[in-house]
Amino acid sequence: MSQNDEFVQDKLLLLYMLKKFRYPVSSSVLLSYLFSNKIIDFFQTIETLSELNTNGYIYITEKNGESQYEISQSGLELLSTLQDMLPKIEVSIIDKLFSSEFSGNKHSLTSKVDFTPLGESRVTVEYIVYENDIPYFELKFAAPSIEDARFICKNLEEKSSDIYMKIIDLISSP
Numbered sequence: 001m002s003q004n005d006e007f008v009q010d011k012l013l014l015l016y017m018l019k020k021f022r023y024p025v026s027s028s029v030l031l032s033y034l035f036s037n038k039i040i041d042f043f044q045t046i047e048t049l050s051e052l053n054t055n056g057y058i059y060i061t062e063k064n065g066e067s068q069y070e071i072s073q074s075g076l077e078l079l080s081t082l083q084d085m086l087p088k089i090e091v092s093i094i095d096k097l098f099s100s101e102f103s104g105n106k107h108s109l110t111s112k113v114d115f116t117p118l119g120e121s122r123v124t125v126e127y128i129v130y131e132n133d134i135p136y137f138e139l140k141f142a143a144p145s146i147e148d149a150r151f152i153c154k155n156l157e158e159k160s161s162d163i164y165m166k167i168i169d170l171i172s173s174p
Contacts, residue, residue: 008085012078012085013040013090013094014052015052015078015079016094017030017033017094018030018075019071020094023070023169024069025069026063026066026068026069027067030069031045052075057074057075057078058070058072059072110129110130111130111156112127112130113126113128113160115146115150121145122142123149124143125141125143125153126138127139127156137164139167
């Protein structure tokens with residue numbers, strides 16, 4: 001395989017991974033996924049992200065002093081057109097990674113949401129994410145009313161995986 005073909009595949013792999021995220025992802029999270037799974041090396045990743053941005057295939061924004069990456073419509077179209085060029089082994093790794101992280105197939109992620117009234121004007125909301133029935137992440141906070149607590153709990157139940165991944169992304173960003 002030529003160096004040019006490898007560079008094209010790296011671009012497509014980055015676009016494919018960014019498509020898997022449903023929201024802008026921080027550079028630290030993106031790089032962590034790429035390097036811990038040995039998908040693309042550091043220098044190639046930096047060069048590829050720069051090229052994808054220059055050509056309008058991704059958006060790069062700043063949030064809390066860190067770059068956030070998101071695939072653009074042009075990037076989605078390019079990925080769709082050249083999808084057959086994606087290397088099957090790396091695609092399989094990415095698919096397994098995302099199916100285990102986001103749908104809980106491998107890690108069996110589940111969540112529990114509840115609220116406890118502590119008087120007339122004070123309510124505590126509790127959100128717990130379990131991995132294989134072991135508490136993995138806990139968040140406890142006050143809500144101004146029972147009505148607000150019910151609304152918050154409903155949103156947490158309906159959007160648990162999205163909310164959880166956004167929280168993890170925010171707290172793991174420098």
